[in-house]
Amino acid sequence: MxxxxxxxxxxxTGGLAxxxxxxxxxxxxxxxxxxxxxxxLTSHRPTQEIVTVEAEPGLVVEDATGSFCxxxxxxxxxxxxxxxxxxxxxxxxxxxxxxxxxxxxxxxTPPRPRQSPEQQRSASGSLRADDRRARVALPxxxxxxxxxxxxxxxxxxxxxxxxxxxxxxxxHGADVxxxxxxxxxxxxxxxxxxxxxxxxxxxxxxxIAEGLRRDLGPAAEHVLVLGHPYIDIWEAVKPSVVGxxxxxxxxxxxxxxxxxxxxxxxxxxxxxxxxxxxAVSTWHDLQTPLITAMEQLIDFVTT
Numbered sequence: 001m002x003x004x005x006x007x008x009x010x011x012x013t014g015g016l017a018x019x020x021x022x023x024x025x026x027x028x029x030x031x032x033x034x035x036x037x038x039x040x041l042t043s044h045r046p047t048q049e050i051v052t053v054e055a056e057p058g059l060v061v062e063d064a065t066g067s068f069c070x071x072x073x074x075x076x077x078x079x080x081x082x083x084x085x086x087x088x089x090x091x092x093x094x095x096x097x098x099x100x101x102x103x104x105x106x107x108x109t110p111p112r113p114r115q116s117p118e119q120q121r122s123a124s125g126s127l128r129a130d131d132r133r134a135r136v137a138l139p140x141x142x143x144x145x146x147x148x149x150x151x152x153x154x155x156x157x158x159x160x161x162x163x164x165x166x167x168x169x170x171x172h173g174a175d176v177x178x179x180x181x182x183x184x185x186x187x188x189x190x191x192x193x194x195x196x197x198x199x200x201x202x203x204x205x206x207x208i209a210e211g212l213r214r215d216l217g218p219a220a221e222h223v224l225v226l227g228h229p230y231i232d233i234w235e236a237v238k239p240s241v242v243g244x245x246x247x248x249x250x251x252x253x254x255x256x257x258x259x260x261x262x263x264x265x266x267x268x269x270x271x272x273x274x275x276x277x278x279a280v281s282t283w284h285d286l287q288t289p290l291i292t293a294m295e296q297l298i299d300f301v302t303t
Contacts, residue, residue, distance in 0.1 A: 199227025
């Protein structure tokens with residue numbers, strides 16, 4: 001995801017003529033020997049040209065490391081989402097000289113605002129399809145852990161999901177995932193995507209996800225469990241969006257949402273939920289791991 005503008009040249013530090021005769025007793029007395037050129041001349045490699053390209057939807061670029069090539073789905077001053085030919089999406093930071101465009105190192109810039117209705121975007125950043133009716137729901141499903149998760153997903157990706165005909169359902173806790181997935185009976189025509197909180201090494205959610213793959217056997221091929229590292233979906237909302245510098249650390253043994261509300265003076269959990277959920281309106285309000293996980297789950301159940 002990164003690139004550079006190339007190495008600049010360096011200048012010879014010497015300039016004295018070499019003695020006409022006599023054995024060499026040490027290293028070169030001037031920069032001529034080090035640079036391999038005549039004294040006083042500059043030795044350098046040509047710098048690589050960096051082009052600046054507007055990241056309009058559909059523009060095909062490659063990550064500068066060569067790891068991913070795709071078309072721009074959406075972009076802002078911080079991030080760009082690319083989609084490859086197989087429908088996979090990846091999110092990259094908008095760093096200078098971190099892409100390749102037509103074989104040249106490139107810096108992407110956000111697309112300029114367009115006034116035409118066709119360019120209006122949904123909360124997820126995708127082009128709105130207001131002239132298309134929502135599709136009849138497909139048999140595929142995306143499950144999230146709770147009502148707050150479902151509210152945020154609907155707030156940001158609701159338009160996209162209705163166009164694709166994908167239903168999002170709250171699971172009411174990861175503890176029931178294995179039993180619910182077994183009852184759902186996933187197969188190639190009935191895929192299941194699952195978004196869980198706190199999917200990190202050693203967590204309860206990670207152990208449940210691993211147990212699900214073992215329990216379902218071959219059917220696990222049609223299930224994708226992804227998540228984010230945050231303890232709760234609230235924490236996946238950027239702190240600045242809810243008017244705080246950072247999410248507080250809640251001691252073990254205290255329910256996270258209750259601890260957060262107590263430390264921030266937000267009242268009870270319902271008051272905190274109104275504050276957090278009411279602050280989220282677009283993908284800009286969310287942390288990158290949650291965005292990436294949801295984009296990949298949507299791709300999984302619709303491709």
